[in-house]
Amino acid sequence: MTRTTLSSAMQNAATSDTIAQALSLAIHEHRIAPGTKLGEDELAEIYGVSRTVVRASLQSLSHLKLVDIRRNKGAKVASPSLTEAHEVFEARELLEPRTARSAAKLATPSDIASLERHINEEHAALDAADPGRALYLSGLFHTEIARIADQGTIAGFIETLIARSSLIIALYWRRESALCEKHAHHALVRALADHDEEQAEALMRSHLVDLHSALDLRERNVRAPSLKEALSQ
Amino acid sequence: MTRTTLSSAMQNAATSDTIAQALSLAIHEHRIAPGTKLGEDELAEIYGVSRTVVRASLQSLSHLKLVDIRRNKGAKVASPSLTEAHEVFEARELLEPRTARSAAKLATPSDIASLERHINEEHAALDAADPGRALYLSGLFHTEIARIADQGTIAGFIETLIARSSLIIALYWRRESALCEKHAHHALVRALADHDEEQAEALMRSHLVDLHSALDLRERNVRAPSLKEALSQ
């Protein structure tokens, strides 16, 4: 059960990277909540590898700030503070509009098609009442734009910012605010397809501001469920 | 020789972090050239720890793109391609001017004093004919400004960009171009001290453009120097 949920796709040849990816995905999709303890033995058993490999994965994730490792205390899923949350979105507001502009210049028809596929998948996930997956795909949409912009270094930064955004959303998302992303993403794709750089940059900026303001960035207490609880669904 | 040079400062209590820091410093100061093989056993013996700890350090550095790890092939000091070199400096030109502006708003007298100390140390290193250390301190100057700007996330990005810049300079520095940094750094500190945001941003931008254009970033064959070459100079 736990085993199948997490490792189903990678029972064989579970290497450090695949485990990190699996955990990253689970965090992205909110199947593991911020603050959850990630015991080495536990993960080692789940993936059928030794602690050595698990440790490498966790270290990897800690460099992305998805996991928080403290000496002799073990690894937990990171829970970004309010300050960090603001910083992450401010950084995104600095980087992504510029990136969208570059993407508008460079986007090919096949890029556009790929983005539209993403949007469709995202809608499908929403229809299937799987908001976690929809959120993950929404992040992938942004990552894809960074990739199109052909600025690998900045794309790497954006990728980590999006990953952290997922944690921030898990902690601070305001339920009352509707998911207005459908429009935003569609409009963005249109601007990219038209090579309208100005419009793409502006749309991305306002989209991020919307996201930022849809967060309830006040201090609050969040309870972290155990790993078993999180994965039993 | 290599032994004492590298480990002198941290013979006792060599932990994963201290080793990563020592290697990072050595790379920053150009004591280890891009492309140099970093054998696990070799490093383990140098620092008097097991390969377990060394591996963690190398992984850490590979996340900063200072070290390139390939499965079953081991770790080498990274040698950024021309494309990466451009990307790194373009990213710096995007992030650092903005950061300098924030720093100008927030800089305290003690911050200014700290920056001036950095500059003095840098000059001392140049006078002592230690260009490697001068380069490291020059990077520290930029990192310090990012820290003053109080944007931890972006500061982290800048830190990795500066580290990679050091590799890029090692590979592509054009000897003919003079080190014009003295003026630039001094002028920047003055703008920060005066809280002149506009000026700080402009100075940082032109400083980075200067650096970028002082590189010989034309296509050419850059071969990774061998270990012998690296140590014989």
Next chain:
DNA sequence: TCTTCTTGTATTGTATACAATTAGGTGTTC
């Protein structure tokens, strides 16, 4: 002489054993 295969050596990948540290509980004392 050149090619190809084999074999040996060096190096990395993984698992396991042991040491060190922390956390939680038990009992004692005030």
Next chain:
DNA sequence: GAACACCTAATTGTATACAATACAAGAAGA
């Protein structure tokens, strides 16, 4: 009942042993 010390169990940190892979040198064959 609260505070403290102590002990035990659980977890992480590190070293080492073994397996897998890659690299290089040399032998066999054409």
